[in-house]
Amino acid sequence: MIDFRKVQFLLSAHAIGQLPAPVYPDIAFAGRSNVGKSSLLNRLVDRSNLVKTSSKPGKTQSLNYFLVEESLYLVDLPGYGYAQVSQQTRQSWQGLITEYVTTRSTLACVVVIIDLRHELKQLDRELVDWLRYLDTPYLPVYTKADKLSRNQQMKNAAALDAGLTLTADDRIIFSSSTGQGLDSLRSRLSGFARSISVTPPGEGFIAPI
Structure with missing residues (x-):
């Protein structure tokens, strides 16, 4: 299994042309603003502040790349559904994410992060439906x-499962505070990463410096 603790920040991309060469699989993380995405990523890689957390929604405004064990990219996507940014900014984020998901050949999985405490939000359902339509693993x-x-937990998870047409095996219940679900998350993401065939550095692509 991949050792997610061997991680380093790589770059922030504000346009598709700034993405690193697709020499490793991508695991992308998407969720509504303030859903706990940064905390999940920090727990995943066993760091306290590799991914900056903020009480201010809409902080992430780029595709932030992290390199894990010289074998995998973790990609922190801008949060969605935050109304207090400008319409132009929201459209810019949406366009960047859409182009990324639809064109990145080495995208192994999109982790869709949903707050277990609340009922299913329309934007979360639309994202899952869109990924299904694209046949993108999530x-x-x-x-x-x-x-x-x-x-x-079980009651709320069952309601979310029903809204998304999922079974319990299709998702993970997680806590960044206690580590609940952490082992399962690491195992599942390692499996997604292994499912993608990539061209190693030096065999057709120039790895980013």
Whole structure:
């Protein structure tokens, strides 16, 4: 399994032309603003602040790339659904994410992060439906599980599953605070990464410096 702790920040891309060469699989992370995406990423790689967390929604405005173990890219996508940024900014983010998901040949999986405490939001359903339409692999992760009792976790997860037409095996219940679901997340992402065939550096592509 991939050692996600061997990670380093690589670059921030504000346009598709700035992406690193597709020499490793991409695992992208998407979610509504303030859903716990940064905290999940930090827990995944066992760092406290590799990915900057903020109480201000809309902080991530680029595709932020992290290199794991010289074998995998983690990609932090801009949060969606935050109304307090300009329409032009939202359209810019949406266009960048759309172009990335539809053209990145080495995209192995999109992790769709959803707050377990709340009912399913329309934007989350639309994202999952869109990924299904594109036949893009995705993994729903229900975050902030530590805020709920075990019984309430199961009840809320079942409601989200029904709204997204999923089974319990299709998603992960996760807490960045307690580490609940962490082993399963690492295992599933390692499997997605292995599913992508890439051209190693030095065999057709120039790796980023």
